[in-house]
Amino acid sequence: MPLELGYPTDDEFASFVPMTFEAMGGRSEFVNTVWPEGFTKEGQEMSRQRFLFLKKIDPTCKWVKVTDNETNEIIGVAQWNVYEGQKPPEMIVDGPPGTWKDETEKEYAQELFKAYMEKRWKFIRENKLPLMCLNIMTVAPQHQYRGAGTLMMQWGVQLADSIGAACIIEATTEGRWLYEKSGFKLQEHWTLDVPERFKDRPKQRLFFMVRPRTSGQP
Ligand SMILES: CC(C)(COP(=O)(O)OP(=O)(O)OC[C@H]1O[C@@H](n2cnc3c(N)ncnc32)[C@H](O)[C@@H]1OP(=O)(O)O)[C@@H](O)C(=O)NCCC(=O)NCCS
Known part of the structure; x- marks a missing residue:
């Protein structure tokens, strides 16, 4: 199979950010809100800069990619946070000026983010x-x-097993099968709960899934 797992360089983000939004297909209210305008050049550029900023300031942030060696195209990406030495701070999402079209959209994104986290x-x-x-x-x-998702899950699962980590995922319906195949267990179906003033927005339903650690502490 011509698919190869690797690590994207900062320069490669421009080439795959549009693909990540295309894969999500506008179906996730969470993505549409927290990473807005993913189908416009401006929105993609904003997300590219935010991804790179987070990657730079957070050493726990790990990106992997799958390249099709016949075309040299990056066909898939995944991003994990690997917490070994320290638990992460409970921080609300933010972005540079212009990320959200107005204060209401920013407030909605932050409420949805809190509900997600x-x-x-x-x-x-x-x-x-x-x-x-x-x-x-x-x-x-x-x-x-074609197996790209499986390759990226194998990367994560092998790392988790080698360091004795438990893994968590807030999964979409599309992702659920791949995660179950990789040892994740469904904990809960849930709908993100937002304050009354945002109740007319589309519902975001997710599966909270956990892959127990397979070595080390229970
Ligand atoms: C989830 C996703 C990453 C899987 O990637 P992929 O490269 O197609 O996965 P694989 O080819 O390795 O297939 C993995 C398994 O998932 C299943 N699968 C793949 N895509 C699927 C889809 N869209 N719906 C349901 N099942 C799917 C396959 O049948 C396969 O199982 P099998 O090996 O027993 O046949 C891809 O479908 C995707 O990008 N979906 C949209 C974005 C999304 O929702 N991501 C998950 C966010 S939590």
Whole structure:
């Protein structure tokens, strides 16, 4: 199979950021809100800069890519946080000026983000390190079902097993099968809860999934 796992360089983000939004297909209210305008050049550029900023300031942030060696195209990317020495601070999402079209959209994004992170933060508070969280797992629609997602999951699962980490994922329906195949267990179906003034927005439903550590502490 001509698919190869690797690590993207900073210069490569421009080439795959549009693909990640295409893979999500506008179906995730969370992505549409926290990473807005993913289908415009301006929105993609804003997300590229935010991804690179977070990668630079946070050494726990690990990106992997899958390249199709026949075309040299990056067809999939995943991003994990690997917490070994220290638990992460419980910080609300932010972005440079212009990320959101106005203060209401920013406030909505921050409320949705808090609702999304609530289970993750609880899990992190209640469990010992090492811990790993999968934040992004996307494969270009025309390259799905070729094993790229599996390669990126294998990377994460092998690392988790080698350091004795428990892993968590807030999964979409599309991702769920891949994660179950990799040892994740469904904990809960949940709908992100936002304040009353945002209740008319589309619902974001997710699966909270955990892969128990396979070595080290229980
Ligand atoms: C989830 C995703 C990353 C899987 O990538 P992929 O490269 O197609 O995965 P693989 O080819 O390695 O397939 C892994 C398994 O998932 C299944 N699968 C792949 N794509 C699927 C889809 N869209 N819907 C349901 N199942 C899917 C495959 O059947 C396969 O199982 P099998 O080996 O038993 O046949 C990809 O479908 C995607 O990008 N989806 C949209 C974005 C998304 O929702 N990501 C998850 C965020 S939590």
